[in-house]
Amino acid sequence: MTTTTEQPDATEPHVAENYLPLPVTIAHGEGAWVTDSDGKRYLDMLAAYSAVNFGHRHPDLVAAAEAQLQRITLTSRAFRSDQLEPFANTLAQLCKKELVLPMNTGAEAVETGIKTARAWGYRVKGVAADRARIIVAKGNFHGRTTTIVGFSDDPVARQDFGPFAPGFDAVAYGDVDAVRAAITPDTVAVLIEPVQGEAGVIVPPEGYLRGIRQLCDEHNVLFIADEIQSGLGRCGSTFACDREDVVPDLYLLGKALGGGIVPVSAVVGNRDVLGVIRPGEHGSTFGGNPLAAAIGHRVVQMLHTGRYQERAQLLGEHLEQQLQALIGHGITEVRAVGLWVGIDIDPAIGTGRDIAVRLLERGVLVKDTHGQTIRMAPPLVVRPTELDWAVEQLRLVLDAARG
Known part of the structure; x- marks a missing residue:
């Protein structure tokens, strides 16, 4: 075991230093x-x-949270709650999709998207076992789990956290031809941020999203859009993909979905894709809990107004x-x-x-x-x-x- 001689943060001496916050409390x-x-x-x-x-x-969101706090906050998904289906229904409508798989954090949504794409590849596309590959973009930021940082090119995210999961091919962001060149018969998905946020708000060239959509259609590959930061109004449209009139196969959502009150994330897609996940294969004790669903439902209602x-x-x-x-x-x-x-x-x-x-x-x-x-x-x-x-x-x- 090694020890450190560095002095702890004087303001938060008992908080692990995985962040370097600005000096304000x-x-x-x-x-x-x-x-x-x-x-x-x-x-x-x-x-x-x-x-x-x-x-x-926001008073509407606080009111939704306070009302649900007086009723019930957690059941686990072992039972149904009266808040989950209304939330899922409104969110599916917002996305023009059929199914919602609720989780908690953005990274969980990304992990769920990866598992869904692989299961779809094996069960629907017919890729041989353990050969599924997913194309990602260089400069990406999709979270900090060990799987996700494994396909990051940020040394701060990667160093000392390996070994990493295989199955990812990184290509230049904004380059449709690079995506085309990376597609193989084993490719099951292209996972990208419609706008790269952590990279510094990198906006791809016009036609990039449409090009990916076309390639995915041509090669029977899923288009997965990580709209965790870019979605839900931030980019001047409901989703950043709307800027090119593109609808991905899976939306990965989070952050604003919880209204700044609780962590809420979701994967949204149609039954022919998201329906490949079977009972017991994926889940979360807190995912879709009644409190989160009540707040998320109100968030989506607010977005429906435009x-x-x-x-x-x-x-x-x-x-x-x-x-x-x-x-x-x-x-x-x-x-x-x-x-x-x-x-x-x-x-x-x-x-x-x-x-x-x-x-x-x-x-x-x-x-x-x-x-x-x-x-x-x-x-x-x-x-x-x-x-x-x-x-x-x-x-x-x-x-x-x-x-």
């Missing part, structure tokens, strides 16, 4: 704003990586326009889709984390990724004036960093 939240333990307010421009799409403590998708589109255009004006003034590139933006910081003035810390000091919360990039993904309830204020704080931080 949040105690309260409402709408697009949070308050720290000292009473200082911050504009939340991250929304828990899109998990808080509807703002902190109001939040429209806000994300209009406010996203407004935010992007404001940020584009800062290119050349400490920013080298801005990538935006809906109310989701990746901002590359000029290395001459600091790292993404440097800028995130300075924004924190000015009351704006963002998060860095991959060294030079910061992401903005505010709750969809944010106001235009609040976005303007956040951009002004960024401008001031950049000006100060440039000297």
